[in-house]
Amino acid sequence: MVHREPGELLDATVAAIRPPDEGAMAAAESMQARLTKPAGSLGALENLSVRLAGLAGTCPPPLPEPAAVAVFAGDHGVLAQRVSPWPQEVTAQMVANILGGGAVVNAFARQAGVSVTVIDVGVATALDLPPGGVLGGLPDDGVIAGFTPTASSPFVAAKVRAGTRDMTVEPAMTRAEAIAAVEVGIRVAEQLVEAGARALLTGDMGIANTTPAAALIAGLTGAEVAAVTGRGTGIDDETYAHKIGVITTALGLAGDGLDTIGLLAAVGGLEHAALAGFILGGAAHRVPVILDGVIAVSAALVAAALAPASAGAMVAGHRSAEPGATVGLRHLGLEPLVDLGMRLGEGTGAVLALPIVASAVRVLHEVATFDSAGVSEK
Amino acid sequence: MVHREPGELLDATVAAIRPPDEGAMAAAESMQARLTKPAGSLGALENLSVRLAGLAGTCPPPLPEPAAVAVFAGDHGVLAQRVSPWPQEVTAQMVANILGGGAVVNAFARQAGVSVTVIDVGVATALDLPPGGVLGGLPDDGVIAGFTPTASSPFVAAKVRAGTRDMTVEPAMTRAEAIAAVEVGIRVAEQLVEAGARALLTGDMGIANTTPAAALIAGLTGAEVAAVTGRGTGIDDETYAHKIGVITTALGLAGDGLDTIGLLAAVGGLEHAALAGFILGGAAHRVPVILDGVIAVSAALVAAALAPASAGAMVAGHRSAEPGATVGLRHLGLEPLVDLGMRLGEGTGAVLALPIVASAVRVLHEVATFDSAGVSEK
Numbered sequence: 001m002v003h004r005e006p007g008e009l010l011d012a013t014v015a016a017i018r019p020p021d022e023g024a025m026a027a028a029e030s031m032q033a034r035l036t037k038p039a040g041s042l043g044a045l046e047n048l049s050v051r052l053a054g055l056a057g058t059c060p061p062p063l064p065e066p067a068a069v070a071v072f073a074g075d076h077g078v079l080a081q082r083v084s085p086w087p088q089e090v091t092a093q094m095v096a097n098i099l100g101g102g103a104v105v106n107a108f109a110r111q112a113g114v115s116v117t118v119i120d121v122g123v124a125t126a127l128d129l130p131p132g133g134v135l136g137g138l139p140d141d142g143v144i145a146g147f148t149p150t151a152s153s154p155f156v157a158a159k160v161r162a163g164t165r166d167m168t169v170e171p172a173m174t175r176a177e178a179i180a181a182v183e184v185g186i187r188v189a190e191q192l193v194e195a196g197a198r199a200l201l202t203g204d205m206g207i208a209n210t211t212p213a214a215a216l217i218a219g220l221t222g223a224e225v226a227a228v229t230g231r232g233t234g235i236d237d238e239t240y241a242h243k244i245g246v247i248t249t250a251l252g253l254a255g256d257g258l259d260t261i262g263l264l265a266a267v268g269g270l271e272h273a274a275l276a277g278f279i280l281g282g283a284a285h286r287v288p289v290i291l292d293g294v295i296a297v298s299a300a301l302v303a304a305a306l307a308p309a310s311a312g313a314m315v316a317g318h319r320s321a322e323p324g325a326t327v328g329l330r331h332l333g334l335e336p337l338v339d340l341g342m343r344l345g346e347g348t349g350a351v352l353a354l355p356i357v358a359s360a361v362r363v364l365h366e367v368a369t370f371d372s373a374g375v376s377e378k
Numbered sequence: 379m380v381h382r383e384p385g386e387l388l389d390a391t392v393a394a395i396r397p398p399d400e401g402a403m404a405a406a407e408s409m410q411a412r413l414t415k416p417a418g419s420l421g422a423l424e425n426l427s428v429r430l431a432g433l434a435g436t437c438p439p440p441l442p443e444p445a446a447v448a449v450f451a452g453d454h455g456v457l458a459q460r461v462s463p464w465p466q467e468v469t470a471q472m473v474a475n476i477l478g479g480g481a482v483v484n485a486f487a488r489q490a491g492v493s494v495t496v497i498d499v500g501v502a503t504a505l506d507l508p509p510g511g512v513l514g515g516l517p518d519d520g521v522i523a524g525f526t527p528t529a530s531s532p533f534v535a536a537k538v539r540a541g542t543r544d545m546t547v548e549p550a551m552t553r554a555e556a557i558a559a560v561e562v563g564i565r566v567a568e569q570l571v572e573a574g575a576r577a578l579l580t581g582d583m584g585i586a587n588t589t590p591a592a593a594l595i596a597g598l599t600g601a602e603v604a605a606v607t608g609r610g611t612g613i614d615d616e617t618y619a620h621k622i623g624v625i626t627t628a629l630g631l632a633g634d635g636l637d638t639i640g641l642l643a644a645v646g647g648l649e650h651a652a653l654a655g656f657i658l659g660g661a662a663h664r665v666p667v668i669l670d671g672v673i674a675v676s677a678a679l680v681a682a683a684l685a686p687a688s689a690g691a692m693v694a695g696h697r698s699a700e701p702g703a704t705v706g707l708r709h710l711g712l713e714p715l716v717d718l719g720m721r722l723g724e725g726t727g728a729v730l731a732l733p734i735v736a737s738a739v740r741v742l743h744e745v746a747t748f749d750s751a752g753v754s755e756k
């Protein structure tokens with residue numbers, strides 16, 4: 001067992017993240033021009049393939065399969081401020097539903113051939129785990145048995161604390177807790193990659209978790225709170241106005257001048273922190289990380305603030321209906337692949353985008369050139 | 379062998395197309411409200427699942443797999459007007475490339491597990507067919523050996539004529555040729571469904587085929603020619619202005635007051651006609667037809683003009699960069715699933731959308747209800 005100091009894994013991970021390989025990107029651009037199709041006719045997929053070549057440092061980059069979606073679950077003290085109409089126990093109930101294969105992310109994952117791993121990084125209420133498939137805690141080393149991209153819904157017990165504190169009253173987490181949650185995410189990324197995953201997909205489950213997401217996006221982009229706050233799972237006008245006030249209060253309490261970890265601790269969530277680590281872990285291993293919705297985008301902003309080059313590993317899976325997602329993606333310079341008005345979370349938008357990402361990469365592996373196919377050019 | 383009069387199959391197919399089943403649609407709407415997700419959180423996928431239930435007449439509707447993309451190939455006399463910089467022989471060369479598995483549609487199809495069938499409905503130059511996989515003509519009855527959703531790239535020789543005539547000089551086809559091409563498409567749809575396909579995807583290959591597509595879209599929607607004409611595979615400003623003039627000339631020669639088949643014959647293409655039949659065939663068999671880009675949209679307008687209820691079978695796979703596609707989709711009341719600036723054709727946009735369609739349907743089959751999963755409601 002490796003004994004690490006808190007923060008040591010985070011520092012090492014940030015240090016390992018490299019900028020995109022320009023040679024591989026140039027090779028991918030040149031290859032796109034020789035394939036049997038009009039130049040530019042694959043639109044955004046051409047640029048995506050070039051970015052993934054830069055990430056992998058080779059052209060063609062590896063196919064992003066097998067892929068694994070990691071659903072980080074946590075609860076939020078700010079729910080006490082009534083920012084959501086759903087009771088807190090729904091987080092634990094939905095964790096059980098996902099482990100039982102009954103959630104939308106499971107249906108999408110079966111369609112796409114993606115494994116679903118659930119990580120309890122901060123659920124507040126008791127988890128009623130189904131028999132089997134429960135794999136216990138996250139070891140410092142090695143791959144947990146069954147923790148593979150093909151096993152169905154392994155569960156990882158990695159609770160940092162039973163929900164955050166109410167960020168309108170005090171910081172949601174201590175710095176140590178925030179760092180511990182980030183490092184859970186890094187280790188999950190590492191272990192999934194070690195188990196064979198060639199794409200990491202972000203997932204989340206946590207009642208009220210759009211509130212800390214909006215707070216992080218406002219704090220990290222400088223956007224107005226109202227411009228990044230949405231209706232989450234569906235709230236009325238009164239609750240929506242109240243939610244904006246709650247986020248404004250929390251950001252006021254946090255104050256200016258915090259560093260990234262300080263802001264994350266003040267107004268973030270345990271699953272947001274873990275997702276930031278998950279993204280950093282993917283970037284350090286040069287594996288693409290397909291972002292889901294607004295929770296993922298807030299975590300991506302944290303990751304990019306800690307390690308700007310980590311943006312090279314990010315693929316925006318979809319445009320969530322939550323306005324903060326669009327603000328955050330613009331800040332990151334990312335264009336989403338799917339835009340269907342979805343706002344479910346769980347990783348659903350990321351899983352839906354995977355076949356598109358795989359198709360973009362497959363072009364560089366399999367399509368004939370004008371020369372090889374004997375096709376005339378214009 | 380069944381001896382049919384020309385037009386008999388078209389008439390019977392149009393007569394077989396039924397409006398959506400409202401009971402199945404209501405059942406799907408009600409089911410969406412009970413599943414473990416916030417109401418409406420799957421955005422456009424919820425409505426898509428309801429439409430497909432209406433098409434199938436049952437809830438949940440069948441999963442749209444296995445799926446088959448049919449690539450109808452044809453040439454265009456209007457190429458003599460220099461509307462494209464590509465030589466005509468590229469149509470035949472790309473047919474060979476697709477049959478050899480080297481085109482983008484093949485790469486996408488392998489990713490999605492979709493079979494690719496190529497139909498020569500009107501190629502002008504000699505086809506250099508690879509050994510094996512060539513299945514000969516389209517019999518009146520029965521399923522051609524190997525003509526299955528899992529076989530790779532079967533080829534169907536169903537040439538109606540070797541390219542259309544120049545529509546700026548005379549009608550591109552006679553009415554009989556247009557009807558014959560439509561009926562090729564119907565028979566391909568029927569045989570793919572009989573072979574097990576549960577979704578039909580439109581594909582096309584034909585140098586200059588965005589020109590007749592734009593003419594059909596202008597003729598069937600009443601939009602200005604300039605508003606529906608794009609740059610196809612990539613043409614310069616001068617050729618673009620010339621292309622608009624060519625289409626305007628052809629529509630002027632065709633005149634007003636033509637019926638749908640008359641317009642199709644005057645300014646359409648053999649693959650456009652076959653695709654219209656393919657869509658009608660899918661609709662008659664209550665199987666979803668996923669539309670690719672602007673060629674498919676022009677054919678869908680023809681199908682909807684012949685049988686308005688056929689729109690219930692149409693799923694807009696993507697938004698082509700060609701402006702006519704957006705005009706046509708709006709006219710049909712369809713919202714595309716993928717919008718990535720693609721303009722390749724071949725069926726690539728339809729294949730890319732298939733996993734999204736399948737995911738939407740899978741939700742109705744597999745996701746737990748609040749009751750069954752023991753999840754609290756808000």
